[in-house]
Structures are given as structure tokens and as C-alpha cells.
Amino acid sequence: MWATATEATPNPSAEATLTEVPEHLLARSKARRAALTGDGDASEETTPATTESTSPEPAKSAAPAAQPAETPEEAEPEPTPPWVEAAESRRKVPVWVVPVLVALPLFFILYAWTLGEPATEEGPLAAGSEVYGVSCAGCHGGGGGGGTGPALSGGAVVETFARPVDQVTWVALGSQGFRDAGETSYGDTAKPIVGGMPAQAETMDAEDLMAVVLHERVEFGGEAFDAALWEDGFEETVTAMVPDHAEEYIAVLDEWKANPPV
Numbered sequence: 001m002w003a004t005a006t007e008a009t010p011n012p013s014a015e016a017t018l019t020e021v022p023e024h025l026l027a028r029s030k031a032r033r034a035a036l037t038g039d040g041d042a043s044e045e046t047t048p049a050t051t052e053s054t055s056p057e058p059a060k061s062a063a064p065a066a067q068p069a070e071t072p073e074e075a076e077p078e079p080t081p082p083w084v085e086a087a088e089s090r091r092k093v094p095v096w097v098v099p100v101l102v103a104l105p106l107f108f109i110l111y112a113w114t115l116g117e118p119a120t121e122e123g124p125l126a127a128g129s130e131v132y133g134v135s136c137a138g139c140h141g142g143g144g145g146g147g148t149g150p151a152l153s154g155g156a157v158v159e160t161f162a163r164p165v166d167q168v169t170w171v172a173l174g175s176q177g178f179r180d181a182g183e184t185s186y187g188d189t190a191k192p193i194v195g196g197m198p199a200q201a202e203t204m205d206a207e208d209l210m211a212v213v214l215h216e217r218v219e220f221g222g223e224a225f226d227a228a229l230w231e232d233g234f235e236e237t238v239t240a241m242v243p244d245h246a247e248e249y250i251a252v253l254d255e256w257k258a259n260p261p262v
């Protein structure tokens, strides 16, 4: 093979360059020469024909193929790899990017806004509202309008219990707790105990129980928090009726007196 190349180029200075020429180039130039002169067999022509189809070089330039001027750089334009072709023909920016970029800041503004909302409402009233929704609304209605249990809204609850402490002990003990204490009625209006109001003292902590009573009085009874009204008979009544948890309820009221809810 090298013998063929050297034969074709008697110029000795070209030899150094030609040692670099890959075999397939030499095969191609040989094939071209054969095609022009009519020499060579068919098998030599078909092999380089495939190479030639990808080459931008016109066929007539094939004659001086073996001359030193034809360095590997000129002779062999790199065929474009398929992945490069795919990258070039692909759309650079997908269509969905623009709406997404527009929507993202809006989304974050809305998100920050919803995060900011509850921060303005916290403390016993918010806690009471949450507890009511979870533990009481099922029987008394979401807005206190009543259901299985009597209505609390429209001032009904503050009418039944003029003193907050009597509502606290009622919610703590429930219908059965009052019966166990020998009562047949409850509240200032002496409502007969029908049954069905579950005791909360053992399932709810003092903060939640006090908070839900506050929520009912403020939201359904239309009564503002009044420390003097809450203190009225508080210690004696809780100590007498709910001795196990009296201290906890007193502690919550002390906290409310120091930092009035609302």
C-alpha cells in the first residue's frame, strides 16, 4: 500500500506528509484515478463511491488526489455525526417554556400571599375556631346553627351560660358528667339534660378547651373577651366540678388576663 503511494508521488518531500494519509483516502484516490482512466476493477470503485457521496468535493478534483497539496484536512471533511444533526434540527426553546416562565412569578406571589394570611390571626381565638371545626361542628353546625346538638349562634350560648365558667365545666364534663354530679338540668335557663354532649376534659387540653369556649362566646354569642366576667366564680367552680384539671384552666385564664385574647 505504502509502495503505491510512494510510486504515485516521486517528490521525496511529500513522503513525510503522505505517511500521515490514512488508508481509506489512498483507496479513494486510487478509485478515482481508476474511474477517470478506466483502469481498475469494479470492487475498487464501489467501496469509495459511498465515501464520495458524503464528500462535497466535485469529482473532477479527484485527479490530483495523490499530490502533496491534498493534506488530510482538505481531503476529509468530517462527516456530521447524527447526534449533531439532531441537535441542529431540534427546536431550541420548547413551546411550554414561555407560559411557565410567565406563570412562575405569579405562582410565588400567590403562594407568599396565602402564607401571609394566617399569620395575622393567631392566638386563642384562632385556635378555638380550629378546635371547633374539628371537634364540635359535626353536631353543632359549622356556623353554630345547630344539628344533633342545640344551636349556639344568635346569642343562644351566652344566654344559656351567663358566666363563661359554667360553659367551661359543661364542655369539660358533658351531659353524662353533669348527670354523674347529680344534675338534671344545665345552664342559667335550667335546660333539661337530654344527653349526647360528649365530655372533653380527658381528651382536650386546657388551652384548647378554654379556646373553644371563647370562640363560641365571641363568634356565636357576640361577646368580647371580658376578664372580669371570666373571673366571676371561676376558681371555685372549676375546683368544685373539675378538680383534676382546675389548675390548668386557672393557669390559662391567668395567661389571658396578662395577654387578653382578641
Ligand code: HEC
Residues within 6 Å of the ligand: 132, 135, 136, 137, 138, 139, 140, 148, 149, 150, 151, 152, 156, 157, 160, 167, 170, 171, 175, 191, 192, 193, 194, 195, 196, 197, 198, 200, 212, 213, 216
Ligand atoms: C356528638 C355530638 C356533639 C358533639 C361532638 C359536641 N356536642 Fe355540644 N351538645 C350536644 C348535645 C346533644 C347537646 C345537648 C346536651 C343535652 O341536652 O344533654 C350539646 C350541648 C352543648 C352546649 C350547650 C348549648 C345550649 O345552649 O344548650 C354547648 C355550649 C356545647 N354543647 C358545646 C360543645 C363544644 C364546645 C363541643 C366541641 C368541643 C361540642 N359541644 C361537641 C352534642 C354534641
